[in-house]
Amino acid sequence: MKIGKRIATLLLAATIGFSAIGCSKIDGAEKKVKVIRVAHGQNEEHPQHKAMLEFEKYVEEKTNGDIDVQIFPNELLGATAQAVELAQTGAVDLVIGGLGTLEAFNSSYTVLNLPYIMDSTEHYHEVMNDEDIMGTVYESTRQSGFVGLTWFDAGVRNIYTTKKPIMEPDDLKGLKIRVQTSPTNVKMLQALGASPTPMSFGEVYTGLQQNVIDGAENNELALINNKHGEVAKHYSYNMHAMLPDILIASTSLLDDKLTEEEAQIVMEAADYANKFEVELWEDAAAEAKAKAEEMGVQFYYPDIKPFQDKMKDLHAEYTKDKDMKAVYDKIRAKGDEILARNANTDKE
Numbered sequence: 001m002k003i004g005k006r007i008a009t010l011l012l013a014a015t016i017g018f019s020a021i022g023c024s025k026i027d028g029a030e031k032k033v034k035v036i037r038v039a040h041g042q043n044e045e046h047p048q049h050k051a052m053l054e055f056e057k058y059v060e061e062k063t064n065g066d067i068d069v070q071i072f073p074n075e076l077l078g079a080t081a082q083a084v085e086l087a088q089t090g091a092v093d094l095v096i097g098g099l100g101t102l103e104a105f106n107s108s109y110t111v112l113n114l115p116y117i118m119d120s121t122e123h124y125h126e127v128m129n130d131e132d133i134m135g136t137v138y139e140s141t142r143q144s145g146f147v148g149l150t151w152f153d154a155g156v157r158n159i160y161t162t163k164k165p166i167m168e169p170d171d172l173k174g175l176k177i178r179v180q181t182s183p184t185n186v187k188m189l190q191a192l193g194a195s196p197t198p199m200s201f202g203e204v205y206t207g208l209q210q211n212v213i214d215g216a217e218n219n220e221l222a223l224i225n226n227k228h229g230e231v232a233k234h235y236s237y238n239m240h241a242m243l244p245d246i247l248i249a250s251t252s253l254l255d256d257k258l259t260e261e262e263a264q265i266v267m268e269a270a271d272y273a274n275k276f277e278v279e280l281w282e283d284a285a286a287e288a289k290a291k292a293e294e295m296g297v298q299f300y301y302p303d304i305k306p307f308q309d310k311m312k313d314l315h316a317e318y319t320k321d322k323d324m325k326a327v328y329d330k331i332r333a334k335g336d337e338i339l340a341r342n343a344n345t346d347k348e
């Protein structure tokens, strides 16, 4: 983040930090309301923003307006990493964070971020809906001042570039590819022979346009919602990651600011928003792909095996840690269970 933007964010944070209670007028009378601030990095067209509008409606209706949900999209409160820091202090209540950002806080998020750990969308969704796996992950950051509430689909991440399509790992040699500020993403691109360049999401468009980077990796929505398709015309389905975004809540929101009943409403609303968003995702990704094609983006379908093979050392490295291996094994066991189940269905 540029210094000016960072200062603006800090000033904004300082200002909003003093207004946890707001006022609203109902039937002419002033009524004190609690304010829940939500920060995320997507624009207003994104399924996650639409889901948070549903969240807002749910919470405000169920609390008869005692809670006012305020949503700040487009990294208005800073890049996700800064927004998570604000949640740690309680200045922001809810943040939608990518795994790349969250892995800085606990290694269980690192495991979910491992390239090719998921076999399919079916596997990925079942893992995300598994309380046994995700309950532990969501709680893992409590000491850091926030917990996970639910997940949002963020599709499949693939590599896209400005100058030439990526058909095999060798094509990435020497290319500067933007990654999230995530050690795992950096290691992944290094293993593929590229030069990983961490930067915040909001800076990618200009980075591509000014040739600071040669490409990036993301789902199809980034091509349209963030206009990356205007400058990067080669999108290769190497399918390295199926990643959720996580809706995190400041512990001070759940433990101090809200009553138990209000906290319950917030959890129900999060659950509702999750279902709403997942329902929208597939069509949103297909629509973004179609629009990108109209814009001249070409889509390529390389053999993913050579990319997968390059990740073996990373999988081995990460499973040396006992805690990471515990999460890893559960995810892989579910993958194997699904494979066996599908093989049986095929036989019937």
Ligand code: GCU
Pocket: 041, 080, 096, 097, 098, 099, 154, 180, 200, 201, 217, 218, 219, 222, 245
């Ligand atoms: C996607 C993802 C975000 C992430 C962003 C990025 O939009 O949903 O969580 O921050 O990519 O690459 O930074």
